[in-house]
Amino acid sequence: MKNLAKDIGDRLRKGDKVAFEQLYDRYSAALYGMVIRMVKDEDVAKDVIQDSFIKIWKNASKYDPQKAKVFTWMYQVTRNTALDKLRQVKNRGEKEIQIKDSNVYNIGIAGINPDTVDLPEILHQIDEKYRQVIGALFYGGMTQQEASDHLDLPLGTVKTRLKIGLRELRKIFKDPLVLTAFSAEFANIFL
Amino acid sequence: MKEEIREFLNTGLLEQYVLGLLEPSESAEVESYIQRYPEVKKVYQEIQDGMDNLLRASAKPVPAGVKDSIMNQVDDTPPAYISSNPPKVSSFNWLPVAAGLALLFGAFSFFQWNNNQGKEQEIATLEKDFATYKEECESRNLNYANLQKQLEFINHSETDKFLLKGNEKATDFQVIAYWNDFAKKSMLRINEMPQLPDNQCFQLWADVDGKMLNLGIINSTDDLFVDFKYLANAESLNVTIEPKGGSDHPTVADLVANVFI
Incomplete structure (x- = not known):
């Protein structure tokens, strides 16, 4: 691949x-x-x-x-x-x-507004505090400063939560069951 | 893992870089780490894979018609670098050319400056080398002149040549004495000289009117030809083994060589 x-x-x-x-x-x-x-x-x-x-x-x-x-x-x-x-x-x-x-x-x-974003199911498997930041940055189209202002978090915390959140997601995606299910779901899109 | 790498990974810059959230200067720093450290590159690849997975997990089918619209535009729009249209003069951007020329000029100036610096160093080295060679040449010329004089002396019609060959006390001793009463000058050529104990030396004497007069110590470290003391009316030359530093009177019992002149 x-x-x-x-x-x-x-x-x-x-x-x-x-x-x-x-x-x-x-x-x-x-x-x-x-x-x-x-x-x-x-x-x-x-x-x-x-x-x-x-x-x-x-x-x-x-x-x-x-x-x-x-x-x-x-x-x-x-x-x-x-x-x-x-x-x-x-x-x-x-x-x-x-x-x-x-x-x-x-x-x-x-x-x-990331609060109204329809986040993908997979993101609900990580802690809310990480989900909020990833949602704001990935799907809310915010800069880190905008996410910091919107979520009322220090900029450093936003950066740290992005880092940890992505690492948490990596762990989830390394789970073979998740990968199999995900691949099947993804494949359906093109059928 | 190096502390520097661990600290860098903890900054979270790598994640922000993948998302395109960094300023150019920060991006350059991240790229430097990725290039230098395989550990950072590995994490970078993992983050990219993670983002790839996340976005695939949130994939939604693109509405019909979008692909056709894009492909139609692509048919009419070749990538910039393979464009067959000649550039229009009016739209030509001179800024990169000017910047390029400025850079070229700067590079040329630096090259010239650098080149001059190099030339100056090269000249300084050559001058130093020249001074060394000149000194060496002068020294050789001096040696050559001395050899010429020595050659003239030993080939002089009035120069006599005497072989001082060692007896049983120093069988390897062999020195040639050149003696010239006309020029009132003497010279020795040391062919062979045995090693003596540290507390002894060879000393040369001249028999003048029945008295043994000191002509000097013969050192094994002397040059091939050595100027020596000349005494008029010398009847013979004699070599004895004496205590280190020489004696005022010869030790006749330790006579090594003698020759009548």
Whole structure:
């Protein structure tokens, strides 16, 4: 699996369209799951995924396999695109609210409220204090400072909880039963 | 695990790096750790795998039509680095070129400065070497001049050559004496000289008017040709073994060699 991902990453860098399509098939659902939780609007989420994959294609030559796995890089591109879109929608929404009621993208600031994020089931297996931080950073689209302000926690605590939370998740994913169940669930998406 | 690595992993910077939450300077620090320490690289890979797993666990099917829309755009939009469109002059960004030229100029200046520094060092070394060779050359010239003089002396028509060969007391003793009454000068060539006890030495005497007069101690460490004391009216040359430092009067019983001149 790892070698396959590396191979696809290398081919992507060379502008291989088949590799790009394979990456889309492999990762778009995982990225969409993150994006829809962040923006809470299907149309916006579709725009974000579309813009993100176009960026991934256009900037394929900038991907450095020495620095990150291809999925990590794609995640970062997509997350930044989603944050840009949220800021753009928020600004547009605020302007239009001053003029008239708007039905363009019914999100705004509430869209990045981690309290209302539909967190994946797997996150409920870790302690709430870690889940809150990971939820805010992964699916709430917050910076660490924003998470610190929102959760009323010192910035250092946010950083520590992110670290421990991710390590707790690693332990869960190392459980063979979880991996088997997860793989089956993930496979169903593409069926 | 090194304390430095443990401390770094405890900062949580690695996790933030994976999520893309760091400033460029912090990212550079993290990348440095990843490159330098396999332990950090391993944890980094695990965090990436963890994030991969987490996001797959929260995957949702992408609505229909998105893929087709993306693939259609991809068909019309080749990646930037394989673009076949020639760049437009109006949109050409000169900033990187200027920055590149500035960098090139800076690098060239540094190279020149560095090169000059190197040249100066090289010149200093050459000057030092030259001084050493010059000194050595002068020394050799002096030796050569001395040898010339010695050669002229021993080949002089008035120079007599006498072999002082050791008796049973010092069979290996063999010294050649060059004697010139015209130039009033003498010289020895030490061919062979046996090792004496530390408290003894070889001493050369000249018989002048029936008296043995001291000409000096012969040292085994002397050069091949040694200038020696000349005495007029000498009738013979004699070598004796004497206590270390030499004697005022020869120990005749310890006579090693003698020759009439």
